[in-house]
Amino acid sequence: MANSFPFSLVTPERTLMRFDASMVILRTGGGDIAFMAGHAPFIGNLEPCVMTVTTSDGETKRAAVHAGFVHVANSVVRVLADIAELPDEIDVERARAAMVRAEETLMHSNDAGVEAALRRAHVRLDLASTRSGNGSR
Amino acid sequence: MAGGQERILRRRIKSVQSTKKITKAMELIAASRIVKAMARISAARPYYEELVGVVRDLSASSGLPHSVFLGTAPVADKKGILAITADRTLCGAYNSSVLRATERQVQAYRQVGKGSFLVAVGRKANSYLKYREVPVESSFTEVTDRPVYDDARRIAAPILEAYESGQVESFDIISNRFYSAGNQRLEITPLLPLDPSKFGSREDIQPLDFEVEPSPEAIIDPLLRIYVEETIFAILLEASAAEHAARQRAMKAASDNAEELIKTLSRVMNRARQDSITTEITEIVGGAEALGAGSKVIDESYLLSYSNKGTAGA
Numbered sequence: 001m002a003n004s005f006p007f008s009l010v011t012p013e014r015t016l017m018r019f020d021a022s023m024v025i026l027r028t029g030g031g032d033i034a035f036m037a038g039h040a041p042f043i044g045n046l047e048p049c050v051m052t053v054t055t056s057d058g059e060t061k062r063a064a065v066h067a068g069f070v071h072v073a074n075s076v077v078r079v080l081a082d083i084a085e086l087p088d089e090i091d092v093e094r095a096r097a098a099m100v101r102a103e104e105t106l107m108h109s110n111d112a113g114v115e116a117a118l119r120r121a122h123v124r125l126d127l128a129s130t131r132s133g134n135g136s137r
Numbered sequence: 138m139a140g141g142q143e144r145i146l147r148r149r150i151k152s153v154q155s156t157k158k159i160t161k162a163m164e165l166i167a168a169s170r171i172v173k174a175m176a177r178i179s180a181a182r183p184y185y186e187e188l189v190g191v192v193r194d195l196s197a198s199s200g201l202p203h204s205v206f207l208g209t210a211p212v213a214d215k216k217g218i219l220a221i222t223a224d225r226t227l228c229g230a231y232n233s234s235v236l237r238a239t240e241r242q243v244q245a246y247r248q249v250g251k252g253s254f255l256v257a258v259g260r261k262a263n264s265y266l267k268y269r270e271v272p273v274e275s276s277f278t279e280v281t282d283r284p285v286y287d288d289a290r291r292i293a294a295p296i297l298e299a300y301e302s303g304q305v306e307s308f309d310i311i312s313n314r315f316y317s318a319g320n321q322r323l324e325i326t327p328l329l330p331l332d333p334s335k336f337g338s339r340e341d342i343q344p345l346d347f348e349v350e351p352s353p354e355a356i357i358d359p360l361l362r363i364y365v366e367e368t369i370f371a372i373l374l375e376a377s378a379a380e381h382a383a384r385q386r387a388m389k390a391a392s393d394n395a396e397e398l399i400k401t402l403s404r405v406m407n408r409a410r411q412d413s414i415t416t417e418i419t420e421i422v423g424g425a426e427a428l429g430a431g432s433k434v435i436d437e438s439y440l441l442s443y444s445n446k447g448t449a450g451a
């Protein structure tokens with residue numbers, strides 16, 4: 001029953017998602033925000049997060065996005081991410097190792113780059129943990 | 138004697154044949170890589186178009202906010218050049234055309250009293266510029282074979298930094314652009330400052346009242362920084378496709394030349410062989426004739442002497 005709208009998730013290297021969605025939830029600089037059909041025109045920067053998209057058939061899809069922009073115009077939602085990953089692309093071992101490494105570095109220094117790496121690792125692990133949970137792909 | 142020449146020719150043909158095998162293989166590899174590189178160009182296009190769309194919408198809704206990247210360049214005593222070559226040769230004039238254009242550009246800047254800020258991509262640019270003692274600010278290798286976005290980001294970093302800190306007043310990219318499998322051209326693409334008209338609102342787009350978070354002023358610089366990275370990425374992808382196309386053409390020419398050479402050499406060799414056969418036959422016939430004639434002579438003289446003996450004895 002929900003109205004759907006065209007949605008796309010693109011990175012510089014490929015298009016990860018392109019279909020009609022009924023809802024998109026993601027995090028911008030101003031906090032979490034949900035987009036539904038007929039949303040006002042919007043441009044915002046993206047924070048690292050697990051993005052949740054409900055397709056027009058009611059299916060839930062997730063993707064990890066790390067920095068970029070979200071652009072809403074004429075009821076079309078476009079997410080332009082620098083890096084984006086689908087759940088089955090996440091290397092859990094690597095993300096966990098990256099997290100441990102970043103945490104150790106942050107114990108005795110305060111580096112914005114390392115902090116960003118830590119957040120990326122958290123987002124990846126978050127997404128990976130939903131992998132077996134429901135039928136998202 | 139003649140057989141010796143034939144052997145030399147046969148050896149040369151064999152070596153040309155093995156060269157041809159190599160060039161043919163390289164030609165096929167390059168051909169398959171062009172297809173892949175073209176697929177990557179088209180995979181990267183949606184992002185580029187949507188990114189331009191974001192900036193355009195932003196400028197349509199509230200006018201482009203002021204940004205250091207847009208409009209007129211600040212005055213500085215250096216101009217930047219990003220030269221993109223390959224890591225390897227065997228691709229015709231691909232590398233040398235970029236390097237020649239780069240040197241010309243450096244010279245041109247010098248004439249108007251500006252220094253150059255060079256960023257070199259590709260092993261060929263690095264070694265060439267180092268040899269000429271042209272100072273290179275940053276250099277990157279092992280990128281052009283299969284560029285990924287991260288490469289573009291790494292290359293963009295020193296460029297953006299030099300521009301934002303006011304070290305350079307502009308940045309141009311010298312590279313081979315890929316138009317189609319049969320058409321690549323060397324081009325100088327202006328990178329910075331960005332031309333605002335590129336994002337000018339088109340008539341068919343209705344200006345919308347955008348909600349911008351956090352604010353147009355805060356979002357424009359990161360957005361344009363990504364735009365610069367993306368432009369470099371697109372040009373790297375094109376350069377990579379152009380490199381493979383150039384290599385394919387060069388290797389095809391080499392294979393054709395090898396084929397031609399094999400033909401000529403075979404002809405010379407066959408003539409030499411025919412000559413030696415003819416000589417041999419002539420020698421055999423001559424020898425046989427001489428032998429035949431000689432034995433007759435002996436025979437006759439023998440008979441003669443025999444008959445002489447006989448008559449003498451009689």
